[in-house]
Structures are given as C-alpha cells and as structure tokens.
Amino acid sequence: MPTFVIAGASLAGAKAAETLRDEGFDGQIVLLGTEPERPYERPPLSKGYLLGNDELDSVYVHPEEWYAEHDIDLRMGATVTGIDRAASAVTTSDDSTVHYDKLLLSTGASPRRLSFPGSDRDEVLYLRTTTDSERLRAAFQAAPRVVVAGAGWIGLETTAAARSYGCPVTVLEPQPGALHDQLGPELGAVFADLHRSHGVDFRFGERAVEFRPGMVITSAGAEVPADLFVVGIGAAPNDQLAAAAGLEVDNGVLTDEYLRTSDENIFAAGDVANSFHPLLGRQVRVEHWANALNGGPAAARSMLGQPVSYDRVPYFFSDQYDLGMEYSGYVEPEGYHEVVFRGDVDRREFVAFWLDGDSRVLAGMNVNIWDVLDDVKVLIRSRTPVDADKLADPAAPLADLVS
Numbered sequence: 001m002p003t004f005v006i007a008g009a010s011l012a013g014a015k016a017a018e019t020l021r022d023e024g025f026d027g028q029i030v031l032l033g034t035e036p037e038r039p040y041e042r043p044p045l046s047k048g049y050l051l052g053n054d055e056l057d058s059v060y061v062h063p064e065e066w067y068a069e070h071d072i073d074l075r076m077g078a079t080v081t082g083i084d085r086a087a088s089a090v091t092t093s094d095d096s097t098v099h100y101d102k103l104l105l106s107t108g109a110s111p112r113r114l115s116f117p118g119s120d121r122d123e124v125l126y127l128r129t130t131t132d133s134e135r136l137r138a139a140f141q142a143a144p145r146v147v148v149a150g151a152g153w154i155g156l157e158t159t160a161a162a163r164s165y166g167c168p169v170t171v172l173e174p175q176p177g178a179l180h181d182q183l184g185p186e187l188g189a190v191f192a193d194l195h196r197s198h199g200v201d202f203r204f205g206e207r208a209v210e211f212r213p214g215m216v217i218t219s220a221g222a223e224v225p226a227d228l229f230v231v232g233i234g235a236a237p238n239d240q241l242a243a244a245a246g247l248e249v250d251n252g253v254l255t256d257e258y259l260r261t262s263d264e265n266i267f268a269a270g271d272v273a274n275s276f277h278p279l280l281g282r283q284v285r286v287e288h289w290a291n292a293l294n295g296g297p298a299a300a301r302s303m304l305g306q307p308v309s310y311d312r313v314p315y316f317f318s319d320q321y322d323l324g325m326e327y328s329g330y331v332e333p334e335g336y337h338e339v340v341f342r343g344d345v346d347r348r349e350f351v352a353f354w355l356d357g358d359s360r361v362l363a364g365m366n367v368n369i370w371d372v373l374d375d376v377k378v379l380i381r382s383r384t385p386v387d388a389d390k391l392a393d394p395a396a397p398l399a400d401l402v403s
C-alpha cells in the first residue's frame with residue numbers, strides 16, 4: 001500500500017490530506033508537524049482570536065476526531081529533519097524514519113526576525129502561532145505603549161487590535177508609506193489615513209535599531225516610548241529542508257504549475273512553494289490563506305497522478321477596524337501604470353484597480369463592497385484593455401467592461 005507523507009501540518013497540509021481521502025486514496029497518509037497542536041488557520045490570530053472574539057476551537061482546520069476518522073496519521077511535535085531522496089524517506093525530530101512514495105512539502109513560512117541590542121528581550125514579540133497570539137492578547141490587556149515594526153499586513157492588523165485594547169501605538173516603517181511593497185503609495189495612503197484616524201502615529205523612513213526597557217531607538221535617533229515591541233517585518237519560506245535535499249529552491253521551493261518540484265515524487269504547496277503561475281506567466285510565491293486552502297488540494301491531485309493546472313487568481317483578505325477588504329490579482333511595487341478608483345474613497349467604500357500601460361487590469365481591491373469579487377477576477381483573467389473612465393464609473397457594470 002503506498003504511503004504519502006506530508007511535511008507541515010497546517011492549512012495546506014491538512015487540506016491536501018482531506019483531498020487525498022476525498023479522491024479515494026486508501027494508502028497511508030502521514031501528516032508531520034512541528035507544532036504541538038493540530039492544523040489551524042492563521043488569519044484569526046491577528047483578528048478575532050487576538051481581539052478575544054473568536055474561540056480557539058474555531059481556528060482549527062478539522063475537528064480533533066477527523067484525523068482518526070479519515071485514517072490520517074497526524075504526528076504533532078514531529079519536525080521533518082531531513083529528506084533522503086535516494087531512499088524515499090524522511091527523518092524526524094523524534095528519531096523516526098518514514099518511507100514515502102510521494103512527499104508533499106507544506107512547511108510554510110517563518111517570521112523574519114530582528115537582531116539588534118535588546119531584540120531578544122521578552123517585550124519583543126512576533127506573531128505566527130496561536131501561542132504568539134495569546135501572548136500578545138494578554139500583553140495588550142494592560143494597555144502598554146506599543147511600537148510596531150513594519151506597516152505590512154501583520155503589522156497593521158496587530159496595530160488595529162492593539163488600538164482596540166486602548167494601547168497607544170507607533171508604527172516604524174523604513175519604506176515611505178504603509179503597505180508600500182504590497183499595494184504601492186495610492187492604497188498605502190488609504191490604510192495610513194485609516195490608522196491615523198484611530199490615533200496611530202507612523203514614522204515612515206525609520207527602522208528600529210535598539211530596544212531598551214521603556215523605549216525603542218530608531219534609525220533617526222528618536223526615542224519612542226515602548227513597553228511592548230511587536231515585529232511584523234514579513235516572513236521567509238521554510239525551504240531549508242528542500243534545499244538540503246538538493247531540490248531546486250529560489251525564494252521557496254520551485255514548482256511547475258502542477259505544484260511538482262524538481263523531484264517527480266515531491267510536491268510543494270502553500271507559503272513555501274514558489275510556483276509557476278500560468279496566468280501570470282512567471283514563478284510566484286504567495287503568502288495568502290487562499291493559496292494554502294486551494295494549493296494543498298491541487299498538490300494532492302498531482303500526488304494522485306491527476307494533475308490540474310493551478311491557475312487561481314491570487315486572493316487575500318484583511319479586516320482592520322471597520323474596514324474589510326478583498327484583494328485579487330498580483331502586482332509588484334513598480335509593476336503597474338496607474339490605479340483607478342471606483343466609488344467613495346473618503347468613506348472607504350470603493351474598488352481600486354491596478355492597470356498596466358495597456359489599460360489591462362492586473363489586480364483589484366474591493367473595500368467595504370462585497371458583491372464584485374467575481375467580476376474583478378473576470379477582468380483580471382480577461383487580460384484585455386478596459387476603458388478606464390468606465391472602470392471608474394460605479395454606474396457602468398463591471399461585467400460589461402470585458403469584451
């Protein structure tokens with residue numbers, strides 16, 4: 001009976017296991033994960049769970065009994081320490097060796113860490129796991145003065161949560177604006193204004209260089225009062241295992257559009273995979289919930305020998321204060337020509353479109369508007385030029401813009 005091993009017991013890994021069973025695979029499935037708890041979803045960790053609105057039970061991908069019911073050998077606290085491709089086996093931190101016929105790497109990503117005087121102190125916190133979220137939640141309850149490093153998604157969502165606990169917050173960001181690398185200056189300004197309207201102080205163009213009890217020292221020499229220092233400066237793919245095993249790695253494990261690595265028996269999905277995207281015509285590594293949710297099942301189909309091109313439009317969501325948004329598509333910082341707004345930006349009820357020089361829609365973001373996502377994705381997929389004036393006109397149906 002074949003054995004399929006999944007390294008990384010989180011959203012991508014658990015969803016892959018689910019698909020294997022749904023598709024009728026009756027071999028052995030071994031799901032190996034470093035963390036001491038069963039697979040869970042991370043978005044609530046910077047939102048409802050951090051705010052104390054969501055129960056722990058609501059973050060898990062499957063109920064506890066699901067794994068036994070589906071004959072999935074879930075081993076928690078078991079880190080994969082090596083891949084022996086010649087022997088088709090992985091070794092684990094509990095000194096076992098597990099043979100595989102097919103192996104999925106869904107090891108995700110880890111927060112990038114700061115290293116400077118004081119950065120190892122207990123008041124310096126990161127956010128990736130349920131334990132991290134619980135630690136932050138407990139700390140916020142005393143309404144400490146918080147400094148956040150990084151005005152990216154994690155930094156800003158954590159900032160919103162900290163403000164809701166009444167913490168004074170200063171955000172340090174070396175870039176000239178919020179979400180600069182993710183969205184560019186136009187939308188970055190919208191998010192910076194949102195946070196400022198909730199009393200957040202931004203220091204753009206500055207980074208932290210030292211943490212002392214009670215303060216963060218910035219690269220500009222400023223002393224910013226801080227009882228707590230939260231670091232949200234991005235994440236790096238956990239691709240060391242793959243690299244050590246001689247797989248092709250470049251900012252993640254390289255795969256084709258079927259999520260197959262350079263070894264025909266090894267696959268990769270979720271945050272760790274840098275996959276060829278047929279729509280975009282290039283490799284992309286996407287650190288988003290939906291990519292783990294859908295990439296795990298896509299990889300499972302390839303493991304079963306039923307490969308389907310994984311060409312979903314990248315999708316991301318965020319909630320901050322009373323702003324909810326969905327972003328679809330893919331744009332790099334210098335990779336667009338203009339942003340077109342449709343709706344009321346001041347009231348934060350609008351759709352923004354990123355266009356290339358030929359007026360093709362590369363990406364769209366709907367902010368506090370909830371019935372347009374499918375149309376936005378159709379526009380992105382069409383790759384045909386659109387009339388920017390009509391795009392900006394809420395009276396012109398989006399569906400009519402695709403010829």
Ligand SMILES: Cc1cc2nc3c(=O)[nH]c(=O)nc-3n(C[C@H](O)[C@H](O)[C@H](O)COP(=O)(O)OP(=O)(O)OC[C@H]3O[C@@H](n4cnc5c(N)ncnc54)[C@H](O)[C@@H]3O)c2cc1C
Nearest residue numbers: 008010011012034042043080108109270271287288289292
């Ligand atoms: C706080 C937070 C909030 C987020 N909010 C959003 C959001 O609002 N919207 C959105 O779209 N995305 C969001 N994301 C991103 C989203 O959660 C990730 O894209 C998603 O978790 C990726 O899932 P994954 O299964 O690929 O990897 P991960 O979730 O990183 O899981 C990988 C697992 O593999 C384990 N592992 C690593 N190495 C090994 C090894 N050698 N052996 C065994 N196990 C190993 C890790 O411990 C981990 O448990 C958020 C992320 C965080 C951290």
